[in-house]
Structure formats: structure tokens, C-alpha cells
Amino acid sequence: MRLPKRLLLAAGVAALAGRRAFVPRYDLQGKHVLLTGGSRGLGLALGRELAGRGARLTLVARTERDLRLAAEDLRGRGAEVQIIAADVTDPGAGQHILDAAQSFGDVDVLLxxxxxxxxxxxxxxxxxxxxxxxxxxAFAPLRLVRTLLPQLSRRQGRVLLVTSIGGKVAVPHLVPYSMSKFAAVGLGQGLRSELAAHGVTVTTVCPGLMRTGSPRQATVKGQYEQEYALFATIDNLPVISLDAATAAQRITDALVRGDAEVMVGGPALMARYVQAFAPQLTADVMALTNRFLPGPGESDQPRLGAEVETPITRNNPLKRTAEEDLNE
Incomplete structure (x- = not known):
């Protein structure tokens, strides 16, 4: 008797779901993790979480001073850490990073x-x-994956891309950011399917707002003080944003499980589904929201958030905690 096509499809989906449920969790103990952006903020929080699970860390960032401070913090927690000062947007940085990381052996995880x-x-x-x-x-992680692929393949390794809910829902006043994060989400999905043949598991995470101290390191344009004040306040609202340690734990859990794609935080998950099921409503809400945001400024020159703080934003109790200030 021939089974109906729908029944066969359902059986296939169930078989895949069952196989996924029994995939062993990835043990980070002793694994060599190359972590870009690991000198402060979410990157440093991820470094702490990974070190707590026994990983050996190679931290990559542009500023050596920040890297040294981060390494000191992590070594104080018992972590095995090395640092590489490099600009990952440099097309030649991948080979330099690969060569410098070899004192810890092959890379098991690129984060x-x-x-x-x-x-x-x-x-x-x-x-x-x-x-x-x-x-x-987008281009930096692509180049790093290509450079590290032989090692990742030998080690049956993993790749995790930290993107954003901004890669699922475009937000006014963050258009370049959203465009790049949409590209990063697409990159993660494509790498997931292609690198499976090499034994490499790729995870894409899309966090929502997080309390990481990032507004001071962001660049702002337009009406500088108003733009920064709004961004810094929304980014640190406790109801809709996660603290860095909690976000790092959830991101690392996704890596360990080998998930394909994960929204981090309830608001991020809700925004994803609202966009998927009501794209017109989402677009209208975003257009309305834009009307209440600060207007353009006379100059197109960017300024760091830290440069345009006022006494009010500097002393905003919502803005950040002492723990989140580390290595800003």
C-alpha cells in the first residue's frame, strides 16, 4: 500500500525533529574558542561565560589596552586566555589571526x-x-570562516554569529545597522547549510536590547545629545533589555545545543513573530515611531556617545551598572 505524500512528509519531519533531540550537547571543556569583539560589553560577558565552562580563549579586538584589561579580568576568574590586537575588517587580518592563535592549537569554535x-x-x-x-x-565573519574552515572541519567545530533582532526587523535611525544585520542573518543561514558537509555546525543568534554599556561606544549622528539620550535610555530599560551576563548565558547555550537560529530575549522573539505574521502593521508602527525620533542635524560627522553625554545622561540610573562599565 502506498502511503500518502503528506504522511511521508510528516514522518520525515518527525524523524528530523527526533534526530535533533538526540544530538549530543557540545562540551566546551578544553575547547579553543576564538572570540572577536571580546574586550568589553557582550564580548567580555561571553568570554566570562565560556571560561566558566572550561573553554580556552583567544580574544580579538582592535585595541590592545582593552584586550589586556579583559584578559586580566578573565585570568582572575581562572581562564586560560591569549589576546590578538587586530582589525577584523582588514582583508588580511584572517591569516594574521590564525597564525597568532596557534599557540593554543587549532580553533574549535569561532564566535x-x-x-x-x-x-x-x-x-x-x-x-x-x-x-x-x-x-x-558580514564580510569580516565570512573571511574568518573561510580562513579557519580547514581547522574547524578537522575539529568538527562550531561557528556562532552574534547578529541582532535588527536583522529581522528594520528599526528607524538604525538603517545601516539593520541592513548589515539582515546580511549577517542570511550569511549564518547559508553557512549552516553549506558547512554541514564539512562537519561544522553554525548557529546564528539574534539578541534584542542588552545592558552592555554599548551606547557610549556607539556613534551618533543628527541631533547628537537628543539622539544619544534616547538610545542610551531605551537600550537600558530593565523590562525590555537583558543584562549582559544573562544574554551571554543564553547565547552560549544556543552554541552548546547547536541551534540553527535563536532569538535572545522575549521582546526579540515577539518582534520576530509580529514581523512575520503582520509585516504591514510592523511597517506602519515603525513609520509612526520615526515621527517621534529626533530630526536630522546639520552635520554628517559621527560622534561617539561618550563624547556627547550631558550631566543628565551621564547620571541616568537606568544607563548602566558598574559591572557593565568594565572596559568601556
């Missing part, structure tokens, strides 16, 4: 957390802004 946030009206964003953020969020 790309390096990022850039630019907040401001589209009218003040230049084409270079879009190119800069695409380099760090």
Missing part, C-alpha cells in the same frame, strides 16, 4: 561578536556608513 552601532536619521547617514558596518558584521 563573531565584533560589531558597530550607528544611531541617527537616514538623512545624516553616508554610503560609507553602510559600507563600514557591512564590513564588520
Amino acid at each position: 563573531h561578536c565584533a560589531g558597530l552601532i550607528q544611531s541617527g536619521p537616514l538623512a545624516n547617514m553616508t554610503e560609507q556608513d553602510f559600507r563600514d558596518v557591512m564590513e564588520i558584521h
Whole structure:
């Protein structure tokens, strides 16, 4: 008797789901994790979480001073850490990083957390802004994966890309950021399917707002003080944002499980489903929201959030905790 096609399809889906349920969790003990953007913020929180699970860490960031501070913090927690000062947007950085990381042996896990946030009206964003953020969020991890693939394949390793809910729902005043994060999500999905043949598991995580101290390191445009004040306040609201340690734990859990894609935080999950099931409503809400945001400024020059703080934003109790200030 021939089974109906729908029944065969359902049986196949059930078989895949069952196989996924019995995939062994990835043991991080002794694994060599190359972590970009690991000198502060979410990257440092991830370093702490990974070290707590027994991983050996190679931290990569642009500023050696920040890396040394992060390494000191992690070694104080018993972690085995080495640092590499490099700009991951440099096309030649991949081989330099690979060579410098060899004192810990082959890389088992590539975790790309390096990022850039630019907040401001589209009218003040230049084409270079879009190119800069695409380099760090999309092209940098692509080049690193290609460089490290022989090692990752030998080790049956893993790749984790930290993207954003901004890669699922485009947000006004974060257009370059959202474009690059959409690209990063697509990259993660494509790598997942292609690298499976090499024995490499790829996970894409899309966090929502997190209390990591990032607004001070973000660049702002337009009406600088108003733009920063709004961004810094929303980014640190306790109801809709996660603290860095909790976000790092959930991201690492996704890596260990080998998930394909994970929303981190309830608001991020809700935004994803609202966008999927009601795209017109989501677009209308975003358009309405944009009307209440600060307007364009006269200059297109970016400024760091830390440079445009006022006494009010500097002393905002919602903005950050002393723990989240570390290595800013």
C-alpha cells in the first residue's frame, strides 16, 4: 500500500525533529574558542561565560589596552586566555589571526561578536556608513570562516554569529545597522547549510536590547545629545533589555545545543513573530515611531556617545551598572 505524500512528509519531519533531540550537547571543556569583539560589553560577558565552562580563549579586538584589561579580568576568574590586537575588517587580518592563535592549537569554535552601532536619521547617514558596518558584521565573519574552515572541519567545530533582532526587523535611525544585520542573518543561514558537509555546525543568534554599556561606544549622528539620550535610555530599560551576563548565558547555550537560529530575549522573539505574521502593521508602527525620533542635524560627522553625554545622561540610573562599565 502506498502511503500518502503528506504522511511521508510528516514522518520525515518527525524523524528530523527526533534526530535533533538526540544530538549530543557540545562540551566546551578544553575547547579553543576564538572570540572577536571580546574586550568589553557582550564580548567580555561571553568570554566570562565560556571560561566558566572550561573553554580556552583567544580574544580579538582592535585595541590592545582593552584586550589586556579583559584578559586580566578573565585570568582572575581562572581562564586560560591569549589576546590578538587586530582589525577584523582588514582583508588580511584572517591569516594574521590564525597564525597568532596557534599557540593554543587549532580553533574549535569561532564566535563573531565584533560589531558597530550607528544611531541617527537616514538623512545624516553616508554610503560609507553602510559600507563600514557591512564590513564588520558580514564580510569580516565570512573571511574568518573561510580562513579557519580547514581547522574547524578537522575539529568538527562550531561557528556562532552574534547578529541582532535588527536583522529581522528594520528599526528607524538604525538603517545601516539593520541592513548589515539582515546580511549577517542570511550569511549564518547559508553557512549552516553549506558547512554541514564539512562537519561544522553554525548557529546564528539574534539578541534584542542588552545592558552592555554599548551606547557610549556607539556613534551618533543628527541631533547628537537628543539622539544619544534616547538610545542610551531605551537600550537600558530593565523590562525590555537583558543584562549582559544573562544574554551571554543564553547565547552560549544556543552554541552548546547547536541551534540553527535563536532569538535572545522575549521582546526579540515577539518582534520576530509580529514581523512575520503582520509585516504591514510592523511597517506602519515603525513609520509612526520615526515621527517621534529626533530630526536630522546639520552635520554628517559621527560622534561617539561618550563624547556627547550631558550631566543628565551621564547620571541616568537606568544607563548602566558598574559591572557593565568594565572596559568601556
